[in-house]
Every structure is written in C-alpha cells, then in structure tokens.
Amino acid sequence: MKEAMEDAKQNPRVEQPVGKRGKPKQSKPKNLLDRLQTHRLSVLTFLCDPSVPFDNNQAEREIRMMKVQQKISGTLRSEQGAKVFCRIRSFISTVKKQSLSIIDALERAFREQPVLQ
Structure with missing residues (x-):
C-alpha cells in the first residue's frame, strides 16, 4: 500500500486544462503503472512458467x-x-x-x- 502511495506521488494525475470537459488524460507512465498494478499476476508469469512466452x-x-x-x-x-x-x-x-x-x-x-x- 505504501508503494502505491509513493507511485502516485511520483506520477500525479494530469490537471484538467481550462475549458475542457470530461476526464483528463493521464501521462503514459501513469497509464503503464496502472496497467502493471491491475495485471500484477500475469505480467511476470513467463518467469515462473517456461511455457508462457515473453511476448505475443x-x-x-x-x-x-x-x-x-x-x-x-x-x-x-x-x-x-x-x-x-x-x-x-x-x-x-x-x-x-x-x-x-x-x-x-x-x-x-x-x-x-x-x-x-
């Protein structure tokens, strides 16, 4: 949990530009961080299971x-x-x-x- 808070500090949300509606875009590093956290179990599966390829x-x-x-x-x-x-x-x-x-x-x-x- 502490790591997630530290990651959030290093990759803050992008501020909404004035006059723009909708959800603000996130930075590419923030998107990658979110994806790695969401798919934590499957990201490094290839290290434990040799039958799983590194990429597709x-x-x-x-x-x-x-x-x-x-x-x-x-x-x-x-x-x-x-x-x-x-x-x-x-x-x-x-x-x-x-x-x-x-x-x-x-x-x-x-x-x-x-x-x-």
Whole structure:
C-alpha cells in the first residue's frame, strides 16, 4: 500500500486544462503503472512458467503473411483460395516450430508421406 502511495506521488494525475470537459488524460507512465498494478499476476508469469512466452509476437507473425497477401493482391480471390492459403501457411508454421526442413516437409506432403501425423 505504501508503494502505491509513493507511485502516485511520483506520477500525479494530469490537471484538467481550462475549458475542457470530461476526464483528463493521464501521462503514459501513469497509464503503464496502472496497467502493471491491475495485471500484477500475469505480467511476470513467463518467469515462473517456461511455457508462457515473453511476448505475443508469435501470434502477430502468424497473421502477418495473410495481411501481406491481402495488401499485395488486394484480396484473396475466393473463400476457397483463402482457406487453402491459410492451410498451407499453417502447415509451414507448424513445420518451422518442430525445427524441421520446410522444403523436405512440403516435398513429403506432395508425395503423400507427411512428416507430421
């Protein structure tokens, strides 16, 4: 409790500008402090549980290729084409996570001898 009061002293609320209505904006450090206090248990979970990633960049990387495809061609031509594209990207992503050769895995998939079962 004492730490929270000390943090509040170091990061005071921003005063409301004259003539402005509504809630005053907080500073970025104050917003970060509030978020860390609110999510105290989940912030450092990755230190105790090795299965929890440090960040969520992997999820962002997974969807990036789809967004690039949409930007380059404007869109995918059909729903079926989008499904096929996602299925291939998912397969490649899984192979990479298993530390296997992408080329070998694709070749085996075309020969109907899949590496992943």
